Amino acid sequence: MSWFAILVLAAGAYFFKLAGVLVGNRITNDLVQRSVSLIPPALFCALIALQTFERDTELVIDARVSGLVVAAVATWRRVPFVGVIVLAMIATAMTRWFAGT
Amino acid sequence: MTASTHRRDSVVLGAAIGLVAVTFGVLASTAGLSLVKAMALSLLVFTGASQFAAVGVIGSGGSPISAVGGALLLAARNSLYGMRLSERLSAAGWKRIPGAQFVIDESTAMSVAQSDEVAASEAFWWTGASIYLFWNAGTVIGVLVGDRIGDPNVWGLDAAFAASFVALLGPHLSSAPGRVAGLLGAAIAIVAVPFTPAGAPILLASLAIGPALLVDSRRSENRAS
Numbered sequence: 001m002s003w004f005a006i007l008v009l010a011a012g013a014y015f016f017k018l019a020g021v022l023v024g025n026r027i028t029n030d031l032v033q034r035s036v037s038l039i040p041p042a043l044f045c046a047l048i049a050l051q052t053f054e055r056d057t058e059l060v061i062d063a064r065v066s067g068l069v070v071a072a073v074a075t076w077r078r079v080p081f082v083g084v085i086v087l088a089m090i091a092t093a094m095t096r097w098f099a100g101t
Numbered sequence: 102m103t104a105s106t107h108r109r110d111s112v113v114l115g116a117a118i119g120l121v122a123v124t125f126g127v128l129a130s131t132a133g134l135s136l137v138k139a140m141a142l143s144l145l146v147f148t149g150a151s152q153f154a155a156v157g158v159i160g161s162g163g164s165p166i167s168a169v170g171g172a173l174l175l176a177a178r179n180s181l182y183g184m185r186l187s188e189r190l191s192a193a194g195w196k197r198i199p200g201a202q203f204v205i206d207e208s209t210a211m212s213v214a215q216s217d218e219v220a221a222s223e224a225f226w227w228t229g230a231s232i233y234l235f236w237n238a239g240t241v242i243g244v245l246v247g248d249r250i251g252d253p254n255v256w257g258l259d260a261a262f263a264a265s266f267v268a269l270l271g272p273h274l275s276s277a278p279g280r281v282a283g284l285l286g287a288a289i290a291i292v293a294v295p296f297t298p299a300g301a302p303i304l305l306a307s308l309a310i311g312p313a314l315l316v317d318s319r320r321s322e323n324r325a326s
Contacts, residue, residue: 006145009172009173010142010145014145016173017176018183018198018201019180020181021200022187023187027184031314038309040182040213040273041280042309048263049287049288050290051259051263053291053294057294064260067257067260068267071260072267085113085117088263089257089258092259096254
C-alpha cells in the first residue's frame with residue numbers, strides 16, 4: 001500500500017467525520033433532527049448483524065452466533081459491561097473449540 | 102449509569118478493541134505493510150472497519166483504488182455519527198476539530214447510551230481517547246508479533262465488538278421508533294450483504310429510519326388527539 005493511498009484514505013476518513021460534526025448542529029429542520037436521532041439504533045443493529053453473520057461479504061452461521069445470544073441474555077440479566085464482552089468471547093471460543101471450526 | 106461507570110466502561114471497551122487492533126497489525130504485516138505504514142493507518146485513518154477492509158484488499162492482491170474506495174465507503178457512516186454527536190460536541194469549541202477524529206462506532210455508541218448530557222459528552226471523549234491509545238498500541242504489537250500468535254479468533258475476539266454493542270443498545274430499543282429502526286436496519290444490512298460491496302449494507306441500513314419516522318409521527322398524532 002503506497003503512502004499516497006494511505007494519505008488519501010486518511011484525508012477522506014477524517015473529512016467524513018469532520019463534515020458530520022460541522023454540518024450536524026446547523027440542522028434546524030425538525031424532521032431531519034428526528035431522523036438523525038434514529039441513526040444509532042438503525043446502524044448499531046446493522047453492525048451487530050453484520051459482525052455476527054457476515055464473512056468476506058457472504059452470510060455464514062458460525063460460532064459468533066453463540067456469542068451474540070450470550071451477550072443478549074447477559075445484557076437482559078443486567079450483567080456489567082465487561083462481563084457481557086467476556087462471556088460472549090468465552091461462548092464463541094468454546095463453541096468454536098467444541099465444533100472444531 | 103453512575104458517574105464512574107461510563108469512564109470504567111470506556112477503558113474496558115478500549116482494551117477489548119485494542120485486542121482487535123492486534124489482529125489488524127498481524128493482518129497489515131501479512132499484507133506487506135511496514136510498521137510505520139500500519140501505524141500511519143491506525144493513527145490517521147482510525148476507523149477499524151475501513152482499515153481492515155483496505156489491508157484485506159491489498160493482502161489479497163487487489164488494486165489500491167479498490168482498497169481505498171471500499172474503505173472510504175465504510176468510513177462514510179462516521180458522517181452520520183458526526184451529525185448525531187454534533188450538538189454535543191459544539192460545546193467543545195475548536196477542540197471538536199481534532200476531536201472529530203474520535204467519531205467512530207464505539208465512541209458514538211458509548212456517548213448516546215448515557216442518560217445525561219454531561220456523562221454523554223464525557224463518554225465520547227473518554228471512549229475516543231481510550232480506543233485511540235489501545236488501538237494504536239495494539240497495532241504496533243500486532244505488527245511486531247506478526248503471525249507468531251496464531252489466529253486470535255480462537256479466543257473469541259471476533260465476538261467482542263458485537264457483544265459490546267448489544268450491551269449499549271438498551272436505551273435505543275426502549276421506544277417503538279428505535280425498535281423499528283433497529284430491527285429493519287439489521288434486516289436491510291443482512292439482505293444487502295450478498296448483492297453489494299463491503300460498506301454498502303451498513304449505509305443502506307439507514308433507510309430503516311424512514312419507516313421508524315412514520316411510527317414516530319403516528320405516536321405523536323395519537324398523543325395529540
